[in-house]
Structure formats: C-alpha cells, structure tokens
Amino acid sequence: MNFPILSSLILLPTIGALFLFFIKEKEGNNTTIKYVALFTTVVNFLISIYLWIAFDQSTSSFQFIEDRTWIKGFINYKVGVDGISILFIILTTFITPLCIISVNNSVKNRLRDFLIAILIMESFMIGVFSALDLVVFYLFFEAGLIPMFLIIGIWGGTRRVYSAFKFFLYTLLGSVLMLVAIISIYWITGTTDVVQLYEIGIDVKYQNLLWLAFFSSFAVKTPMWPVHTWLPDAHVEAPTAGSVLLAAILLKMAGYGFIRFSLGLFPLASEVFTPLIYTLSVIAIIFTSLIALMQEDMKKLIAYSSVAHMGFVTLGIFTLQQQGIEGSIIQMISHGLVSAALFLTVGVVYDRMHSRLISTYGGLVSVIPKYSIFFMLFALASLGLPGTSGFIGEFLILMGAFKDNFLVAVIASIGVILGAAYMLWLYKRVVFGKLLNEDLKKILDLNRSEYFILSCLAAPILFFGFYPDPLINTIEVSVTDLINMHNTNIASK
C-alpha cells in the first residue's frame, strides 16, 4: 500500500481546522489563526500539485486508489482519481487558500469560526471529487451543507437567514431522492462501488427512474432552471469568500456528478433524457442571461451569469460528444476561476463602499486603474473572449452541440451574445462613465493582498486561454474512454 495521498488531501484541512479550534481568538489580532489556515491550505495545494505531476495521463483507469472496509460487507471507503476528477481537486485546493487570504477584508467577526468552516468545507469538497463509492460520495456531498449553511447564515448580509434556509432545504430536498436511488442501486446490483458498477452496468428497466433521482439532486445543485432560485439569494447574502467557494467549487459538484454518475452509470437513460437537458439548458442560458441584464446588484448579476454558464456545462455534457464533454469540464474549471475572480473584484469595492448596487459606482477607471484592468480581464474571460480560458470551454461545447443538434447550438450561441451584453454593460456602468458619486473619489486601489489574489487568478485564466493543452491532455483519455463505454453500452442494447 502506498502513501494514502488522497486521504491526506481530504483529512489535512480538517486537521488544520482542529488546530484552529484550540487556538484562542484574540480581539484585533488574529494573524496566527490566519497563518495556520493559510499554511494548511497551501500545503494541501502543493500536495495536489504533486498529485497532478505523479498522475499518469495515458490511462483512463482510476489512480491513487484507496480501498478499505468501512461498514463490513456493505460499503468500502474507496477513493481514487481519474483525469476528470483530478482537475476539480486542484481547483478546490487552489481556490481555498485564495479565499482565506481574501477574508482579511471581508470578515470582521468570529474569524476563527469562519476559517474552520472553510477548511472543513474544503475537506468535504475534495472528498466529493475523489469518492469512488456512491455512499461515500453522498456522505461528502451532503455534509457540505452544514458549513455552507453556517457561512451564509452567520456571516451573510441582511437577508442571510432566508437565503441560508433556502439553500439548505432546496439542496437537501434534491438529495434525498438520490439517497433512495443509491440504496436501490445497492439492492439491484449488490454494490455501490463505482468502478464495479461501470463494469457490470445497471439493468435498463431501472435506469430511467434512477437517472431522474440523481438528476433531482444534481439539477438543484447545478443549478438548472427552474430550480436555480436559491443560488442568487445564497450568493448575494454570503460573504465574499463564501460566494467564491459556492460559485467556484460547490456548483461544480453537480456537473462532476452528471459526468461521473449520470453518464457513467445510466448511459441509456442519459440518451433518453438528453432532450430534457437540452431544453432546460437552453432555457437557462437565454432566460437567466436576460435576467442578468436587468440586475441592479452586481453580485446577483454574477450569480445569474453563473446559472447561464452552468447551462452551457450541462448542454455540453449531454451532447455526449468528445468535444462537448471536454468543453464542459474546461468550462467548469474556467468558470471556477472566473466567477471566483469576479466575486472577489466585487468584494474589493464592496469592502470599501459597502454597496453592491451598480448605480453606486461609475467612472472607477479614473480613480482605481489597476482594479479596472483586472475587472476588464475577468469580464472578458466571463464572456468568452478568445485568449481566455472561458473561450476554450464555450467553443468546445458549441462545437459538440453543433455536431449533435443544430437548433440547440444556434440558440445557445445567442446566449453567448447575451453573455457579452450583460457583462460589458456591467463593466461600462461600473468602470466607465462620469465619476458622479463623491465618495468614490477617496476610494483606494488594490492593496497588496488583493493584488496578489487577483493576479493568481488572472494567470491561469490567461495561460489556459492561450495554451489549454495541460488541461486537455489530462482529461482526454478519461473522456474518450467514457464516450467509448457509453457507445458500447448503447450499441449493445
């Protein structure tokens, strides 16, 4: 047995949280707490980078597998990564330290508890992406609700209670049906081990219902139209670091779930329900883009844009084409970076002005130019300008979509235009124009830590925009294999 690298990735943040638990919080001076948290997450990031380097890109089988008896004769604690999940793990370990640096400015009270919640959240999310057993997956998937509920509820804005409840109950409601499906799978096939399930497959007559049960959970978490309404509320009320976690990583759990479980376990049902997903995705793209155009609150606008982007992701996944799925994964990674960056940029001005309303701002370019440059970069990445990572994802998804269904692809392309519209309009209203608000004249440009965080995010966005090969190489074999497996399953029926 090799060193259990995945388990240590999962456990390390929790251990860090435990350390924090025993450090006493002092008024005013919390540097120790922050450094402990930062140290933990940075070490975790380095481990995950090592994981990426040691990862063998030429095979689609799961690597770094750990398999231990957990509940005797029933469930094994089984974790492992393939080309698809490893990227999400790295995204998680990359975003979390940035979140922790950013709390400097946004979280004022009970910093220690906040960092504990974030660290535990990181553990759960890495767990979700590496679990290879349905029950273990469910455990991590649901457990994430607890810290997120507290993050929104304790540190959120004025309507935080409403948002926290909505977030919790919506996602719980979606997930309980998945639990029924997971237990049913156990009784149908005799195992909940994903690798074994890939091999033996699930009887056709159950697939549709099981697919729908999983869908009910993933659709809420993605979120897809019409069950997306928790997201804007949760985002708006969460503190900046919470929004970043939510947008960058939490939303990806469902997209990942669609690829790993819906496609992998129920290939025939996925084929059957493709029209449903197409319809919902297209509605999400067009409808939420239009809603985003009308928003007056910056965070809400970005939240709706997230729904639209996730619409692209679900669309890409269910094209069941190589390009579509690869595009979806890259889009998710890119959206993880871009939405995190956008929430942080909004957070920067919010910390100074305590307003998220677009109308408060205007003409920022003349007072804080550095900030405006970063904002421009992220806005352009969000609308998918070539040269940013957003472009690669959307382009591949649309390519896959055109192969599969012309009409859907055309409508989705309109969504791209709408995306450009709301993003550019937001940028124009906030950054350009006349500086009317007197208070804005005293606003300070990025401080050192903000500058650092935003550069950290800008670098991969640009890098992968010009040179997406590292990403594509990592996922390619796994995706090809998934498609092949899917096609053989379809052909055999």
Next chain:
Amino acid sequence: MENLNLILPEIFISLSIMFLLILGVFKNDSSKITFNLSLFAILITTIITFNETFSVTRETLFNKSVVIDSMSSLMKIITLIGGFLVLIISSTYLKTFKIYNIEYPVLILSSILGMMVMISSNDLIVFYMGLELQSLALYVLATYNRDQLKSSEAGLKYFVLSALSSGLLLYGCSLVYGFSGSTNFDIISNQLNSEEYVLTFGIVFILVGLAFKISAVPFHMWAPDVYEGSPTTVTLFFTIVPKVAALTVFIRFLYVPFLNLTDQWQMIIVFLSIASMVFGAVAAIGQTNIKRLIAYSSIGHIGYTLAGLATTSNEGIQSSIIYISIYVVMNLALFSCLLMLRRKDQYYENIDDLSGLSKNHPLLSLCLLLILFSLAGIPPLAGFFAKFYVFKAVLEQSMYFLAIVGLLSTVIAAFYYLRIIKIMYFDKEKDKYDSDHSLWLKISLTVSTILILLYFIFPSQLVEVVSRINII
C-alpha cells in the same frame, strides 16, 4: 430446575429496590446515599445482564413464559444504561426544585424492572405485569414535581390516557387468547393463521395499545403535554427508556405471535410509520417550547423505527434497533444541553432562550449544533446512519413509497432543527447562563456528542452487535 442465572438481573434489581425502600424508612436524610446506591445497583445489574445473558442465543424459562435471547439482553442493557445516565445527570435539577428524595431513584428502578420484565416476556400475562409495573412508576414520576400545576396535570393526563390504552391492550389480549387458547407467544404463533375478522380486531387493539406506549400517530396526543409538564429529567427518561422497552415488545408481538399474520398488520405499521414521520415533522414547526418540540420530534423518530419494523425482515428489525440506539444517544445529548440552560436556579426551556447562545457559550452551542444536525439526519453524523440503515432495509423490500415519504419528511423536519440553529447562531445574544454544571452532566454531553460526531469512523461495531438478533 430452571436456570435462574438468566433472570438474575431482574432478581437483583428487585432486591435492591426493596433494600432501598427499607433504607429510606430507617435512615433519615438518605436521599444522597439512595441515589448512589441505586446507581451502583444499576451498574451491577448491567454487568450481570452482560455476563449472564449476552452470549445466550435463545433460552426460555418458567414454562416458556420468559424468554432470554440476544434481543432481550441487548435491549435490557440499553434500558439500564439509559436509566443509569438519566439518574446520574438528574441530581442538580432535582435539588433545584427541592425534590431530591429517595422516591425518585426507587421509582426509576421499579420502572426499569417493569421494562426488563416486558422485554423478556414471552407470555401475555407476564408482559402485562411488566407493562403495568413500569406504567405505575411512570405515572408517579410524571407528577414528581408535585408543587407545580403542570407536573400534576401531566401525570393525571398520562394516567388517564395510559390506563385507557392498557384497557384496549388487555381487551386485544383477551381476544387473541380466545382464538389461540393460550397466553404463550410461541403457542399463539402456531395457532394463529386464520383470517377471521374478530382476530383482526384483537391484533388491532393490541397494536393500538402498543402504539400508544411508543406515542405513534394517531395515538400520540398525550406525549407533548406530558413531556412539557413533567420535570425535565423525567421527560428525558420518558423519551428514551420506555421507548426502548416498548419497541422491543412491539417487535416481539409482531414477529412472534403475529408472525403468520403479516398481511394483516403490515399495512397498519406502514400507516403508523408514515403518519408519525409526517406529523412529527409538520407539527414540530410551530412549537416554542423545547420540550414540546422534542415530543414531536420523538414522534417523528418513532415513525422511522416503525418503518424498519414494517419490512418484515430481520434487516428491518436490526435497523430499527440501531435507530433506537442512536436515538437514545442523541436524545441524551440533547437533554444534557437543555439541563445546562440554567440561570440563578431557574431552568429555561423555550426556544427563544437559546437566542445567540453561540456568543456566550460557544462549546455548548457547538455540541447542540452537532446534535441537531444529527437529529435532522445530515451526514456524516450518527443520525444519518440511523436513517440510512432503516431506509436500506425498507428499500430491500421495495417499499418505495414508504422510503420516499420518509425521506421527504426528513426535509420538513430539517426545517425546525435549522430554526433552532438559526436562533442559536444567527440571532442576538441574551444573558449568560450559569456554567457551574455537575461533572456528570458535562461528561454525558461530551461523550454523547463525540459518539454522534465520530460514529462514522467505526460504524461496523454497532451493526455487528445488532446483527446477532435474528427474530424471524
């Protein structure tokens, strides 16, 4: 000659009760020593139960009217441990109300004795004897704080309704006796396989009586009032110990005498289960008193245990027993928290009194947070596994409707647990509570919370212990 070692626990506990009563008569001011001695007695009884009966697969005594098997010994141990912990954390509360008397431990011991007889019974008469012994002790316990109107009211209510249900139960027993010609469970089991209506009546009456004892909907009406009115430590006792005993009897009735009549009772149990889960979840939403809220939540939890019983499989029974064991730990933890809400000799039991608790008492509220999430069934806490095992057993029998309704009602139930968490964590703080709690209270809270939190690391042990129980 019968092997009396098997009922040594019952014998020992009866002798202890008599001894304690005599001690109380002859010694002035003996409450402290009675408490300690009764704790000691329970401890010894637990050890005897473990030594003498834990390895027994199945033995019967006294003309097969008493049965010792793996279920009875496990449930007795849970009952005893529950009683022990209730007694050990009661003292501060009782002293505050000046009811720290010798009767309290003696009554608890007698009701435990009654429950142990119930758990081991394999005969209608033995069962009824045990039931009445425990009920009589419980009536008095409910009114134990006799200077308070609410407590007397609770006791009276409990007495009247419980007597009614015992009557129904007895009537059902007589009908079943009429059909089978025997009071012995094994013989009844062999005799009963007809489809006659009157027999169905008998079964229904017995089930109604039992449903009343475990407060399943629609026979739950007494629970909120009695729970609210009784002294808090007695409420704790009510929510865990008699439930364990009544559940065992429930299992025994369904799967020994009525085993051949599954068609007739399965629907009833499914109904009781669904009604309890849904009603428990919905009715708790509007509550303002924590004890009333716990009453409704325990109604909901009984619904989940009944779901396991409805499966007519050994896995189902085992899952119910796992559920009730985890439920006992969670409730113990919850009440330990409740007993800590004390300020200047006054106990607080409204939900609003928890407001902003996390600011003044971060550790206490963290424990309560974990307990509440566990009660709501959120992974990775113990409460999730309890539900998981039950629904695993339910789905094995393809009872999808029951499983889906049950899981949806957990979402509704999550709402009121979240409401308490919201009040603790999101609202403004109030005055501090006293923090000079007794050591045992602290220990019981810490240990039970750690069990809840870390159950997921070693889930197999409990399953293994319970998997020895094979009733069918």
